Amino acid sequence: xxxxxxxxxxxxxxxxxxxxxxxxxxxxxxxxxxxxxxxxxxxxxxxxxxxxxxxxxxxxxxxxxxxxxxxxxxxxxxxxxxxxxxxxxxxxxxxxxxxxxxxxxxxxxxxxxxxxxxxxxxxxxxxxxxxxxxxxxxxxxxxxxxxxxxxxxxxxxxxxxxxxxxxxxxxxxxxxxxxxxxxxxxxxxxxxxxxxxxxxxxxxxxxxxxxxxxxxxxxxxxxxxxxxxxxxxxxxxxxxxxxxxxxxxxxxxxxxxxxxxxxxxxxxxxxxxxxxxxxxxxxxxxxxxxxxxxxxxxxxxxxxxxxxxxxxxxxxxxxxxxxxxxxxxxxxxxxxxxxxxxxxxxxxxxxxxxxxxxxxxxxxxxxxxxxxxxxxxxxxxxxxxxxxxxxxxxxxxxxxxxxxxxxxxxxxxxxxxxxxxxxxxxxxxxxxxxxxxxxxxxxxxxxxxxxxxxxxxxxxxxxxxxxxxxxxxxxxxxxxxxxxxxxxxxxxxxxxxxxxxxxxxxxxxxxxxxxxxxxxxxxxxxxxxxxxxxxxxxxxxxxxxxxxxxxxxxxx
Amino acid sequence: xxxxxxxxxxxxxxxxxxxxxxxxxxxxxxxxxxxxxxxxxxxxxxxxxxxxxxxxxxxxxxxxxxxxxxxxxxxxxxxxxxxxxxxxxxxxxxxxxxxxxxxxxxxxxxxxxxxxxxxxxxxxxxxxxxxxxxxxxxxxxxxxxxxxxxxxxxxxxxxxxxxxxxxxxxxxxxxxxxxxxxxxxxxxxxxxxxxxxxxxxxxxxxxxxxxxxxxxxxxxxxxxxxxxxxxxxxxxxxxxxxxxxxxxxxxxxxxxxxxxxxxxxxxxxxxxxxxxxxxxxxxxxxxxxxxxxxxxxxxxxxxxxxxxxxxxxxxxxxxxxxxxxxxxxxxxxxxxxxxxxxxxxxxxxxxxxxxxxx
Numbered sequence: 001x002x003x004x005x006x007x008x009x010x011x012x013x014x015x016x017x018x019x020x021x022x023x024x025x026x027x028x029x030x031x032x033x034x035x036x037x038x039x040x041x042x043x044x045x046x047x048x049x050x051x052x053x054x055x056x057x058x059x060x061x062x063x064x065x066x067x068x069x070x071x072x073x074x075x076x077x078x079x080x081x082x083x084x085x086x087x088x089x090x091x092x093x094x095x096x097x098x099x100x101x102x103x104x105x106x107x108x109x110x111x112x113x114x115x116x117x118x119x120x121x122x123x124x125x126x127x128x129x130x131x132x133x134x135x136x137x138x139x140x141x142x143x144x145x146x147x148x149x150x151x152x153x154x155x156x157x158x159x160x161x162x163x164x165x166x167x168x169x170x171x172x173x174x175x176x177x178x179x180x181x182x183x184x185x186x187x188x189x190x191x192x193x194x195x196x197x198x199x200x201x202x203x204x205x206x207x208x209x210x211x212x213x214x215x216x217x218x219x220x221x222x223x224x225x226x227x228x229x230x231x232x233x234x235x236x237x238x239x240x241x242x243x244x245x246x247x248x249x250x251x252x253x254x255x256x257x258x259x260x261x262x263x264x265x266x267x268x269x270x271x272x273x274x275x276x277x278x279x280x281x282x283x284x285x286x287x288x289x290x291x292x293x294x295x296x297x298x299x300x301x302x303x304x305x306x307x308x309x310x311x312x313x314x315x316x317x318x319x320x321x322x323x324x325x326x327x328x329x330x331x332x333x334x335x336x337x338x339x340x341x342x343x344x345x346x347x348x349x350x351x352x353x354x355x356x357x358x359x360x361x362x363x364x365x366x367x368x369x370x371x372x373x374x375x376x377x378x379x380x381x382x383x384x385x386x387x388x389x390x391x392x393x394x395x396x397x398x399x400x401x402x403x404x405x406x407x408x409x410x411x412x413x414x415x416x417x418x419x420x421x422x423x424x425x426x427x428x429x430x431x432x433x434x435x436x437x438x439x440x441x442x443x444x445x446x447x448x449x450x451x452x453x454x455x456x457x458x459x460x461x462x463x464x465x466x467x468x469x470x471x472x473x474x475x476x477x478x479x480x481x482x483x484x485x486x487x488x489x490x491x492x493x494x495x496x497x498x499x500x501x502x503x504x505x506x507x508x509x510x511x512x513x514x515x516x517x518x519x520x521x522x523x524x525x526x527x528x529x530x531x532x533x534x535x536x537x538x539x540x541x542x543x544x545x546x547x548x549x550x551x552x553x554x555x556x
Numbered sequence: 557x558x559x560x561x562x563x564x565x566x567x568x569x570x571x572x573x574x575x576x577x578x579x580x581x582x583x584x585x586x587x588x589x590x591x592x593x594x595x596x597x598x599x600x601x602x603x604x605x606x607x608x609x610x611x612x613x614x615x616x617x618x619x620x621x622x623x624x625x626x627x628x629x630x631x632x633x634x635x636x637x638x639x640x641x642x643x644x645x646x647x648x649x650x651x652x653x654x655x656x657x658x659x660x661x662x663x664x665x666x667x668x669x670x671x672x673x674x675x676x677x678x679x680x681x682x683x684x685x686x687x688x689x690x691x692x693x694x695x696x697x698x699x700x701x702x703x704x705x706x707x708x709x710x711x712x713x714x715x716x717x718x719x720x721x722x723x724x725x726x727x728x729x730x731x732x733x734x735x736x737x738x739x740x741x742x743x744x745x746x747x748x749x750x751x752x753x754x755x756x757x758x759x760x761x762x763x764x765x766x767x768x769x770x771x772x773x774x775x776x777x778x779x780x781x782x783x784x785x786x787x788x789x790x791x792x793x794x795x796x797x798x799x800x801x802x803x804x805x806x807x808x809x810x811x812x813x814x815x816x817x818x819x820x821x822x823x824x825x826x827x828x829x830x831x832x833x834x835x836x837x838x839x840x841x842x843x844x845x846x847x848x849x850x851x852x853x854x855x856x857x858x859x860x861x862x863x864x865x866x867x868x869x870x871x872x873x874x875x876x877x878x879x880x881x882x883x884x885x886x887x888x889x890x891x892x893x894x895x896x897x898x899x900x901x902x903x904x905x906x907x908x909x910x911x912x913x914x
Contacts, residue, residue: 496614498659502663
């Protein structure tokens, strides 16, 4: 028999769930699905923050990352930057409070968006090891370095400060932040991949890395200047949603709907504002604070109906095709062919975005050779059966997981790569010795989840990515067809060179002459014939020739 | 002989070396071995190669490997001759098979790749494979009142019990010491050879009995040719009564299409066909022992009709009869008339009557 519960009894059990508690139970939503990924998350969040901070402060980043294996599956991650530092008062909340940040409420391209990242690592660390997050921060104007140890109070979603003091410890360049977190994890090469890719998309950053086994790696910068800082953008009417509009209406200092629209939105002039009012039948002089639900809905609908100029595009910070190419050449110095392109910006739902593509073809990367498999010279122009490496970036941040769920991947698969001389089975990733870089930058990248690993498949994004891939594909294709011709000649030379030793040896035995000299003469012939482009033309079968003399000679 | 073969090999090497010295594309002339370049010489009654040759170049992607292989085989044979040793064509394949430097390509992948190169070399420098000291498996057996010397050993073909002497590929190096026979009887099938050997046919009829075991090997053909040429012994060929049997006869007599270049050295134009003819089937009442000819048999028979060397009235009649009746018979069919019918009745009668096809 079921025990009856009264509504009052229920009420006793119902209570507020803090955001922190929610994420404590749903760690995977933040990207902490498994130990390998968790360790990567710690590195990634700290590095992304450092890069954002340096960039905003106009400092060329110099970041060092160290991972120490404390015991078994416990690791300490230390990330230090030469950024501007963080003022004392802000540190506890930045590192110890979820959803606290400077980037959420503005429309400006940055790596972080929601203000979850680093504090979620604090949460994860304390959940798995109980260790607090340690932060050292030195601001240029202060003499001392501020040191703090903190936890995140999951009930209140507030920082718990365990220890804080000013210490005499200088930072690199006299300013910067060093953060140290101890957490449960597993170390894999993906950390290195992430840093390498970060170095590709941030050519101006210098990153050094010390792996748990003591191996040191350096990812030098290939550019000495920071990119032009992206501008903050006002929302564009096409991308606005009910909640956002409602909040904007409450906060605005504009007195009328008309001036609200021209002041608070980008690309909206009085002409378009008037038209929106006209279509929505909401009076132009309505006070923003007095707008009700129905009116807001009407306005939103009208906004989509009116033709409004696209948003300004100077809010995007791209890597730049030249810079990306240079950066890729630095990372893959032995690659046969490197190219990069970028498209003009486009807009999805009122958010400007831009796609950049980089291609590295015929790379040789000792570490990435599988099982020391020897690459044969013969295979030069044969296409490898392995799928290409797809490297995805969103606002310069490498996307390390959920490749197949990502809209960028969808776009890559949607391109007919056979037209660009690559093998491709059905609508899979093409195959070949190639790394394909796809970078989307936007003031607001639509991610599939909080862990920011896959870009949502907005049709505008897919379409624009495909166009960009096709641009890059054409460049690749013209290289490959040229290579094919050159490869053909090379292949022929290789054939003759390969056979010349045996021929020389045999002729040497038959004539009792020096095999070495004969071989040298044949090799000279090969090179001189290559230069005169003689005899390499084709492989016609041995042709029959009437040769009566021979027959006659035989008879004698 | 060896000296001449050696000098031919050296000449080939020198030719290629000269090309290299003159900075010309090194090449070898190789007569073409295909039906299109095979001619039936009515005068000699042999198949010979026509005068079409092909050049094999080193600097030609399609030729380069074969060029290399030809030179390798030539130098291998030169070494055999220098050291006076023999090697089987399989030995040679294994000896020359290796992986080329900086690649995963082999000089030869299969013996089927090196075998034709040997023939190329034979035609290119006009010598025999046997003279290059290359041997093949023994195939074919012989019995009779003959004594030979082979690599220093004396062998009496009449004293080999139930077997016979296995014919090696290097018959040209065999010395005949005593030959006491009136003719040579070549039997296509080992079973036929066994029958006649057990019946002491060679003793009774004073002949040399050769069993080819199907298509005769080059050694067997050379042996037949030497017995015919050196001892003026008539040669009679005894095969099944079908297209394949007839062709075996023609190979012994006129040479084969694939080895047309050696016909003059291993064919026996004087060889005659003793049986089994299609007419014999009717003359000796063997109809109940016949086999229905298959489509391929008829097709092959029609091809034979077109060969110049079968364009003789008697042969055309026999082959047409085969096509018309759609039957064929094995030599064992004679056992239908009794196990000793072949040795005691059929062959003696044919020999007595001189009933041969030429």
